[in-house]
Amino acid sequence: MMLKLPGAARLFTAALSAATMLTPWHANAAPRALAHDFTIEQVLSAPFPSSLVAAAQGGRVAWVFDKDGSRNVWVAEPGANGAFTAHPISAFTGDDGVDMGELDWTPDGRQVVFSRGGSLEGGGPVNVHSLPSGAVGQEVWVASVDGTAPRRIGPGHSAAVSPRGGAVAYVQADQIWLAPLAAGGQPTQLIHDRGRSGQIAWSPDGGKLAFASSRGDHSLVGVYDFAAKTITWLGPSVDRDMAPTWSPDGRSVAFVRIATSHAGLFADSREAQPWSLWVGNPATGTANAIWTANPGPGSAFHSLEVEKTLMWTADGRLVFPWERSGWMQLYSVSPAGGEPTRLTHGDFEVFSASLSADRKRIVYSSNEGDIDHRHVWELAAGATAPRQLTRGATVEDSPAVTSAGQVVALHGDWRKPIRPVSLAASGQPVELAPSAMPAEFPAARLTEPKQVIFDSPDGVKVHAQLFLPPAGHPSRGPAILFFHGGPTRQMLLGWHPMDAYAYMYGLNQYLANEGYVVLSVNYRGGSGYGLDFREAKNFGAKGASEDNDIVGAAKYLASRPDVDAAHIGIWGGSYGGLMTALGLSRHSDLLAAGVDYAGVHDWSAMGRLGPGSAKGAAELALQSSPMGAIDKWKSPVLLIHADDDRNVPFSQTVEIVEALRQHNVEFEQIILPDEIHDLLRADSWNRFFHATDDFFARHLQSQPAPR
Numbered sequence: 264m265m266l267k268l269p270g271a272a273r274l275f276t277a278a279l280s281a282a283t284m285l286t287p288w289h290a291n292a293a294p295r296a297l298a299h300d301f302t303i304e305q306v307l308s309a310p311f312p313s314s315l316v317a318a319a320q321g322g323r324v325a326w327v328f329d330k331d332g333s334r335n336v337w338v339a340e341p342g343a344n345g346a347f348t349a350h351p352i353s354a355f356t357g358d359d360g361v362d363m364g365e366l367d368w369t370p371d372g373r374q375v376v377f378s379r380g381g382s383l384e385g386g387g388p389v390n391v392h393s394l395p396s397g398a399v400g401q402e403v404w405v406a407s408v409d410g411t412a413p414r415r416i417g418p419g420h421s422a423a424v425s426p427r428g429g430a431v432a433y434v435q436a437d438q439i440w441l442a443p444l445a446a447g448g449q450p451t452q453l454i455h456d457r458g459r460s461g462q463i464a465w466s467p468d469g470g471k472l473a474f475a476s477s478r479g480d481h482s483l484v485g486v487y488d489f490a491a492k493t494i495t496w497l498g499p500s501v502d503r504d505m506a507p508t509w510s511p512d513g514r515s516v517a518f519v520r521i522a523t524s525h526a527g528l529f530a531d532s533r534e535a536q537p538w539s540l541w542v543g544n545p546a547t548g549t550a551n552a553i554w555t556a557n558p559g560p561g562s563a564f565h566s567l568e569v570e571k572t573l574m575w576t577a578d579g580r581l582v583f584p585w586e587r588s589g590w591m592q593l594y595s596v597s598p599a600g601g602e603p604t605r606l607t608h609g610d611f612e613v614f615s616a617s618l619s620a621d622r623k624r625i626v627y628s629s630n631e632g633d634i635d636h637r638h639v640w641e642l643a644a645g646a647t648a649p650r651q652l653t654r655g656a657t658v659e660d661s662p663a664v665t666s667a668g669q670v671v672a673l674h675g676d677w678r679k680p681i682r683p684v685s686l687a688a689s690g691q692p693v694e695l696a697p698s699a700m701p702a703e704f705p706a707a708r709l710t711e712p713k714q715v716i717f718d719s720p721d722g723v724k725v726h727a728q729l730f731l732p733p734a735g736h737p738s739r740g741p742a743i744l745f746f747h748g749g750p751t752r753q754m755l756l757g758w759h760p761m762d763a764y765a766y767m768y769g770l771n772q773y774l775a776n777e778g779y780v781v782l783s784v785n786y787r788g789g790s791g792y793g794l795d796f797r798e799a800k801n802f803g804a805k806g807a808s809e810d811n812d813i814v815g816a817a818k819y820l821a822s823r824p825d826v827d828a829a830h831i832g833i834w835g836g837s838y839g840g841l842m843t844a845l846g847l848s849r850h851s852d853l854l855a856a857g858v859d860y861a862g863v864h865d866w867s868a869m870g871r872l873g874p875g876s877a878k879g880a881a882e883l884a885l886q887s888s889p890m891g892a893i894d895k896w897k898s899p900v901l902l903i904h905a906d907d908d909r910n911v912p913f914s915q916t917v918e919i920v921e922a923l924r925q926h927n928v929e930f931e932q933i934i935l936p937d938e939i940h941d942l943l944r945a946d947s948w949n950r951f952f953h954a955t956d957d958f959f960a961r962h963l964q965s966q967p968a969p970r
Contacts, residue, residue: 321372322667332358332945497543498550748837753791905938
């Protein structure tokens, strides 16, 4: 679940649509005076940065800032003594619901090409404003650092600028198009492919273009030759080829090959037919496997949290991620084959990595030695001993190296949200745009979350973050459980580097400030704690073993002397919405109320569960779902869903509403017409969060939330 945030605007004032408004569930609860030191709008007021990318020349850095639903491209220019000055190079305004990202610099470091509109998660045009004229499509734009107004290139997304600088290739309607960067030129379709084309990669000299072509049950890697106007397919097979990456000399293309499989939704990916690395010759189309994963752990491919999985370094090595040790680590191998060299060592995960423009340095983020934070490390090409660049009670991710050799990253801590910084030699991050932080942001009034590790009933150790109310609140009061989406995500002991989870962290801070004890749970199925934890046994549709973590978390809260065990709530979105519904349907004796955003409620209705979707598998899927225990559901729930959701079918909420009505369970609903799973509008997030606050106030504290 990757959502996009607002920042602030209106209070939640809209009436709940078709809601069942009944007497508060715990009418006999002792009234408590709700109070807070800041508003939801204030804790969400900081702009959120994404798509941090360094230019190949000029030392510049670009990113997208999302402020109150307005998204714009910012650029930081290098100055004296390692300092930067930052400014926007676009000026879009208003809560327009228009997504932005996929930035790429021109080779001279003076223009940025980006995608704007639609959903960057896939799915094409969206119409979140319900415009009578219809949905707004995705477009490719270019903006200049010299102040020239941004210019629309044409409909499409996923643009990649030619190393020669005069043209940009991009995807439109699953086909590859080419457009000149100069004003006045017209885009043309470059390749007419039977498949769905993407993953564009220019050769170093700009004379060829590698790409992946998805054809349903298999995918191919092809190379388009501009001079010959031909396509050469590299070692075509029945498998799935992806992630084409050029060698420094432009004579070879490496790619990942994943063995064909008919595994179903949330299939066990502990082991699989081993994936492999291949190197192809664009001149002849021949390709050879240079390395194949061992059977067992790591035989199933799992990528980093970034688009580019392979890095071909200046010393002629291919760097790739692998989970052979049970943890996501970096390895390198010769393109001629042979045994791989392990570059990172230990029980920790690598999350993102990037290669400098000269291919001599890799910077990456990991939780080495600090499992509930993230920090940045550097590895010189050819070296086997990484160097740690950040440490302490902070969170860093998405590092990159500028053309001047400086390392930049997204950085935050438990007080101040993620923002772009330069990692100075002194070890202290230097903010690239310090003036962007609004004065009303309540950094001094937040609470530091504490690491909690508890045992679930089946013995699995689960990490969580505990948010306690500030001094002055009653010594014993209500509590709330939070479950993230994904499920392959990890909440941290600070602001999150992904937008949706940063905003949810902000709401957890607000709820704690209001007087709740909040426990944010990193349940099994999530990332950050190794392969065995992520690929938990009997997970999801195959047994709902994650329900143990709901019980363990609820019992942990109930055991605390500062928690009123009769007033514990639960909330989450996407897979966190599933966890909310699972908890309420099975454990209404432990959980008094819940807020379920876009949750899955019936696995058996979610499509193919495995080969043949046997009757037994379908029955197990139903029993592993909230619908499987609907007769035990007693506690009230607020259901929130966007009706143009492309991740979780809206029918999942329709089905659960019908079942709740039949079983006379109290529920309320908020439907967001034409919004998508990622909630593109600030107004949509405000409705979600204020409604959550109000619902818990009425059901856990027997009074409305303050305005």
